[in-house]
Amino acid sequence: MQDIIKVTGLSKQFSNIKAVNNLSFTVQNGDVYGFLGQNGAGKSTTIRMLLTLITPTEGEIELFGLNLKTHRHQILQQVGAIIEKPDMYLYLSAYENLRLFAKLSGVHCTKKIITDQLHMVGLGGRENDKVKTFSQGMKQRLGIAISLVHNPKLIILDEPTNGLDPQGIADVRNLILHLSREMGKTVFVSSHLLNEIEQVATRVLIIDKGKKIVEGSAAELFDPSQTIVEIDTLDNKQCMVLLQQSSWQQYLQPQRSHTILLKLHRNSLPDLHKWLVQQDCALLSLQPRHTLEDFFLQVTSGKQYVEAFTN
Numbered sequence: 023m024q025d026i027i028k029v030t031g032l033s034k035q036f037s038n039i040k041a042v043n044n045l046s047f048t049v050q051n052g053d054v055y056g057f058l059g060q061n062g063a064g065k066s067t068t069i070r071m072l073l074t075l076i077t078p079t080e081g082e083i084e085l086f087g088l089n090l091k092t093h094r095h096q097i098l099q100q101v102g103a104i105i106e107k108p109d110m111y112l113y114l115s116a117y118e119n120l121r122l123f124a125k126l127s128g129v130h131c132t133k134k135i136i137t138d139q140l141h142m143v144g145l146g147g148r149e150n151d152k153v154k155t156f157s158q159g160m161k162q163r164l165g166i167a168i169s170l171v172h173n174p175k176l177i178i179l180d181e182p183t184n185g186l187d188p189q190g191i192a193d194v195r196n197l198i199l200h201l202s203r204e205m206g207k208t209v210f211v212s213s214h215l216l217n218e219i220e221q222v223a224t225r226v227l228i229i230d231k232g233k234k235i236v237e238g239s240a241a242e243l244f245d246p247s248q249t250i251v252e253i254d255t256l257d258n259k260q261c262m263v264l265l266q267q268s269s270w271q272q273y274l275q276p277q278r279s280h281t282i283l284l285k286l287h288r289n290s291l292p293d294l295h296k297w298l299v300q301q302d303c304a305l306l307s308l309q310p311r312h313t314l315e316d317f318f319l320q321v322t323s324g325k326q327y328v329e330a331f332t333n
């Protein structure tokens with residue numbers, strides 16, 4: 023399978039901050055590649071280097087098998103990107119915006135192609151409305167349509183769901199799946215929210231302080247046998263004592279707050295629930311946790327990253 027992105031030993035130093043530190047990864051044709059990290063982890067800096075908006079301090083970037091330094095123009099013709107909020111003309115309609123951006127990219131689009139693109143991003147029926155009347159989610163979807171206007175092979179989206187409401191987030195998620203599954207695009211998408219990436223990604227890279235923490239297939243990394251569950255009861259101290267004396271003891275995780283954490287297979291949850299009720303634990307909640315911090319707990323045996331996030 024062809025490598026669409028190949029990054030080797032990439033670093034970026036800003037005066038006294040090493041925003042990206044010796045990062046290497048590959049994105050293959052057809053991947054929805056989830057790029058995860060907390061705020062400030064170095065995601066935008068990496069994406070800016072992929073788009074030649076800033077120059078790496080060290081390292082090599084190849085896209086489509088070509089060196090980005092020597093084949094910049096040829097490469098960027100095949101890339102569509104949204105970084106930060108997409109720029110568009112608020113007093114023009116969605117149709118007029120898309121036609122304008124197509125012209126600026128030197129692409130000839132018929133009325134039908136533009137209308138079809140707007141339908142594809144879920145803006146069918148709203149094509150003649152001014153963008154100033156659009157919700158944030160609709161603007162984001164129009165931004166994605168604009169980034170697709172030159173039919174790129176690779177789409178790079180930097181935190182595309184930032185500032186969106188739940189409906190807007192779901193729309194962008196479905197659009198990413200559509201781009202990948204129906205249109206055969208390779209998508210590189212960054213986020214600080216694990217559950218957004220979990221629902222769309224085929225491969226995942228997690229970085230922290232500019233460094234790779236883990237990279238792997240989504241199926242490997244989001245392993246149901248490693249589910250982190252949080253329990254809250256009216257008396258957590260007493261519940262903890264009972265758990266420590268039981269066979270559930272082997273699943274207990276170091277406590278990070280007043281609640282109790284276990285790492286076990288998702289299928290064990292009904293048994294755990296039953297057991298807690300039998301012990302008369304006054305259960306307030308029992309739920310799998312889906313934060314990036316929990317994920318670090320799942321994928322790292324050491325506690326260093328958990329501590330980094332709880333301190």
Ligand SMILES: Nc1ncnc2c1ncn2[C@@H]1O[C@H](COP(=O)(O)OP(=O)(O)OP(=O)(O)O)[C@@H](O)[C@H]1O
Nearest residue numbers: 036039041059060061062063064065066067068214
């Ligand atoms: N132009 C710059 N000059 C100095 N420091 C910078 C610059 N751009 C980014 N940084 C620093 O580099 C680090 C990584 O920032 P970056 O924006 O890449 O993180 P991020 O993972 O995209 O987070 P966020 O989602 O908050 O943007 C941060 O400490 C940030 O303050």
